[in-house]
Amino acid sequence: MAKELVKGNIAIARAAINAGCQCYFGYPITPQSEIGEYMGAHLPQMGRVFVTAESELASINMVIGAGTTGAKAMTSSSSCGIALMQEALSAMCIAEVPGVIVSVMRGGPGLGNIAPSQGDYFQALKGGGNGDYKLIVLSPSTVQEAIDLTYRAFYLALKYRNPVMLLAEGMLGQMMEPAEFGEYPYKDPDVTQWALGCSHNREARNLVSLYMPEGALEAKINKIFEKYELITKNETTYEEYMLDDAKLVLTAFGTVGRIAKAAVNKAREVGMKVGLFRPVTLFPFPDKELHEVAKNTDLILDLELNKGQMLSDVRSAVFGACPVEFYGRSGGGLLSPDDIFAKIQELYEKIDNKKAAGVV
Numbered sequence: 001m002a003k004e005l006v007k008g009n010i011a012i013a014r015a016a017i018n019a020g021c022q023c024y025f026g027y028p029i030t031p032q033s034e035i036g037e038y039m040g041a042h043l044p045q046m047g048r049v050f051v052t053a054e055s056e057l058a059s060i061n062m063v064i065g066a067g068t069t070g071a072k073a074m075t076s077s078s079s080c081g082i083a084l085m086q087e088a089l090s091a092m093c094i095a096e097v098p099g100v101i102v103s104v105m106r107g108g109p110g111l112g113n114i115a116p117s118q119g120d121y122f123q124a125l126k127g128g129g130n131g132d133y134k135l136i137v138l139s140p141s142t143v144q145e146a147i148d149l150t151y152r153a154f155y156l157a158l159k160y161r162n163p164v165m166l167l168a169e170g171m172l173g174q175m176m177e178p179a180e181f182g183e184y185p186y187k188d189p190d191v192t193q194w195a196l197g198c199s200h201n202r203e204a205r206n207l208v209s210l211y212m213p214e215g216a217l218e219a220k221i222n223k224i225f226e227k228y229e230l231i232t233k234n235e236t237t238y239e240e241y242m243l244d245d246a247k248l249v250l251t252a253f254g255t256v257g258r259i260a261k262a263a264v265n266k267a268r269e270v271g272m273k274v275g276l277f278r279p280v281t282l283f284p285f286p287d288k289e290l291h292e293v294a295k296n297t298d299l300i301l302d303l304e305l306n307k308g309q310m311l312s313d314v315r316s317a318v319f320g321a322c323p324v325e326f327y328g329r330s331g332g333g334l335l336s337p338d339d340i341f342a343k344i345q346e347l348y349e350k351i352d353n354k355k356a357a358g359v360v
Contacts, residue, residue: 003178008143011179012102012166013038015150016074019184021100023049023073025062027081030114031170032104035076060085060101067097070195072154076102078170079120080111083128089163090129091209094220096194098157100150101135101165104173107332115332116171118254121309124167125282132221134228136164136235137282141257144179146172149280155186160231161194162224167282169255169305171334232284239278240293242268246275248348249293251314252303253279256335260303263340272348282310287317294321298351301343303335304328 006014013035016024024039036052043050049066053059059075066073077085082103092099105120107113124137136156140146146168153164211217239257242264243249252260257278267274277293277300279286294300299322302314308326315324327343329335 001180001182003180005176006143006179007034007174007176008146008168009034009104009173010038011143011147012076012150012168012173014181015147016100016154017042017046018181019151019154020072020188021048021074021154022071023062023066024075025051025053025059025066025073026075027053027056027059027077029078029081031106031116031173032076032078032102034173035102035104056081056084057088060088063099063101064088064092064095064097067092067099068095068196070158070191072100072158073098074100074102076104078104079106079108079117079123082120082123086123086128087130089135090127090131090133092163093133093135093224094131094209094211096161096224097163098161099163100153100157101163102150103165103167105167105169107330113332114170116169116255116305116334117330117332118169118256118305118309119330120167121253121282121304121306124165125285125313133224134283136160136162136231136284137167138164139167139253139280139282140172141253141255141278142179143172143175143177145280147179147181151184151186155188156235158191159189160227162227162231167254171255228284235281236284236286236289237280238286238289239276239280241276241278243275243277243293245273247298247351248272248274248344249297249300250274250276250303250340250344251278251290251300251310252276253282253310256303256305259335259337260340262337263344266337266341267344267348272344274344274348279310285313285317287313290314290317291319291321294318297322299347300324301347302326302328303340305333305335306330
């Protein structure tokens, strides 16, 4: 299939339709509004459901309603809009309701600005809702990967009956690059044993996320965390780039990963042994895999468009196997390949000096 030039937000919307998205509920907010615009122009023509909700709160609760029937339902928003959905996302997890949430990040805190940012890592991974729960979180670095991970998001949501978030930056949502769509590559699981309206013999469901009998809530939480362990075992994905002999390893997610790759290439051209480790699934985070990388390198440099939100997960995974440094910008400030290369030069010189002094 030939590639075509496509904007990131439009690519996500088209991929969602190809994946069989039956219902889209959303409220417009920059820099992801094109997703809702595209869905509004195409879903009704296909006999599917499109609703411009009165708020982000309404849209995510509509996703819950559709998801309980086994329908492929989706919403999209950005940063401060996603913040309003946190209680509902917590409820989806405990009630085991599938759904896809696209978060195209902008600068924050608060209303912030509309510049690209990665300031919502904590929001997606640590959760603003109450209680013990986890979203499956996928992080694309290219428009092609945004398409592929949108397909995967719908599949994983149904497979594990859990909300899945596609976490992208405004930069990816607005950029255009060649990509191809192909066919939806997954065989969806049977939903008839649990979905409302499918069977008189379906399992009993608690759809209000309220578990009052003594021990009932703890038992339910233990059950969903067994599921999270299974997700970690089966679905963890990451990219390794030029790591075989790397003595300085960059960690980055999303579009910063592609920027970092350009800096790695530049460093390699001048003989510096630098590589990149990029998590694709942020939950499950590839902590075991990163720890193995850390055991065979001298230093890790974590790169983010925030003040170090993934840094805590990187340090936890490394677990003292090597030192970890951080370099980032926030509030919509961007890192360039030249910025990263300059930091690589600084740290690489320190590594060499320590080795010469017998410290490393």
